[in-house]
Amino acid sequence: MIADFEYFAPKTVEAALSLLSQYKEEAKIIAGGQSMLIIMKQGLITPEYLIDIKGIAALDYIKYDEGKGLRIGALTIHRAIEKSPVIQKHFGVLSEMERNLATIQTRNWGTIGGNLCHGDPAGDPAPVLIALNASLKLASLGRERIIEMEEFSKDYLEVALEPNEMLTEIQVPVPPPHTGTAHEKLMVMKGDMGIIGAAVSITLRDGVCQDARIVLSNAASVPLRVKEAEKVLIGKRVNEGLLAKAGEIASKEADPPSDVHGSTEYRREMVKVFVRRAARVALERAKAVSQEV
Numbered sequence: 001m002i003a004d005f006e007y008f009a010p011k012t013v014e015a016a017l018s019l020l021s022q023y024k025e026e027a028k029i030i031a032g033g034q035s036m037l038i039i040m041k042q043g044l045i046t047p048e049y050l051i052d053i054k055g056i057a058a059l060d061y062i063k064y065d066e067g068k069g070l071r072i073g074a075l076t077i078h079r080a081i082e083k084s085p086v087i088q089k090h091f092g093v094l095s096e097m098e099r100n101l102a103t104i105q106t107r108n109w110g111t112i113g114g115n116l117c118h119g120d121p122a123g124d125p126a127p128v129l130i131a132l133n134a135s136l137k138l139a140s141l142g143r144e145r146i147i148e149m150e151e152f153s154k155d156y157l158e159v160a161l162e163p164n165e166m167l168t169e170i171q172v173p174v175p176p177p178h179t180g181t182a183h184e185k186l187m188v189m190k191g192d193m194g195i196i197g198a199a200v201s202i203t204l205r206d207g208v209c210q211d212a213r214i215v216l217s218n219a220a221s222v223p224l225r226v227k228e229a230e231k232v233l234i235g236k237r238v239n240e241g242l243l244a245k246a247g248e249i250a251s252k253e254a255d256p257p258s259d260v261h262g263s264t265e266y267r268r269e270m271v272k273v274f275v276r277r278a279a280r281v282a283l284e285r286a287k288a289v290s291q292e293v
């Protein structure tokens with residue numbers, strides 16, 4: 001059963017921020033409600049004030065600019081990201097990731113902002129956005145700040161939001177030239193939460209890996225960037241042996257949970273496989289874009 005609360009449905013960002021600044025810790029934002037309602041029903045949170053932001057049309061957008069890159073409003077639904085022609089053209093990995101996230105029904109209602117703010121380390125968008133070097137715009141009354149996506153998750157279901165703040169925008173820079181990015185996740189059925197996931201971005205210069213970002217989901221209490229594994233690839237002409245080594249090092253850096261879907265040991269093995277697979281695809285994509293220019 002859900003405890004009583006007072007409900008507000010502001011139609012502007014300013015109105016939502018005013019309510020947040022007034023009620024702070026006693027208030028919670030609700031967007032799609034897909035995760036909020038579950039934890040409210042479980043009694044894990046009992047907000048006195050619920051601020052429903054789903055009706056704030058100004059936070060539902062996808063914009064692309066060759067200089068600034070991609071801007072996604074926090075209330076954009078997963079399905080819009082999956083289907084966006086501009087995302088499919090410039091950030092295909094985001095569209096692919098969304099295609100494997102839950103069912104169409106869930107993607108048609110859940111928001112990217114809600115997904116990130118829920119702070120579930122098993123979530124799919126965060127690792128891909130970290131691999132893409134994305135940032136988040138957080139707003140409070142009269143103030144805005146930008147935080148790197150990599151710094152946003154603090155612990156299991158905990159993110160770096162102050163009680164008076166809300167996420168308004170996701171910002172994804174244009175990737176450096178000759179960059180390929182890929183996401184792979186282990187699912188029992190398509191659309192399941194990933195038992196393990198890996199997002200990898202590789203940048204080449206003259207065939208040598210200039211930069212690599214490798215990020216895991218469901219392998220720690222936060223989306224985990226495995227920097228020692230990245231070092232295995234950086235500065236080298238990447239081959240199958242190095243991909244396998246990166247997977248092995250990533251598996252050592254991971255601290256995966258054990259649950260009904262898989263033991264810690266099983267997840268460690270799967271980290272090896274999925275890092276290797278995602279890195280292989282990212283490498284092929286980086287080579288392909290290098291040949292285009």
Ligand SMILES: Cc1cc2nc3c(=O)[nH]c(=O)nc-3n(C[C@H](O)[C@H](O)[C@H](O)COP(=O)(O)OP(=O)(O)OC[C@H]3O[C@@H](n4cnc5c(N)ncnc54)[C@H](O)[C@@H]3O)c2cc1C
Binds near residue numbers: 075124
């Ligand atoms: C059946 C099912 C399957 C799913 N499968 C997957 C999957 O495979 N992969 C995956 O990644 N996800 C999955 N999800 C999660 C889904 O992607 C939703 O995105 C996610 O539940 C939250 O989105 P929401 O808009 O419903 O947020 P809500 O539930 O409304 O909010 C979630 C949290 O974020 C906070 N919040 C929301 N918006 C903001 C904001 N703008 N600023 C500050 N705080 C905010 C809320 O206060 C709350 O704490 C699944 C969900 C369901 C129900």
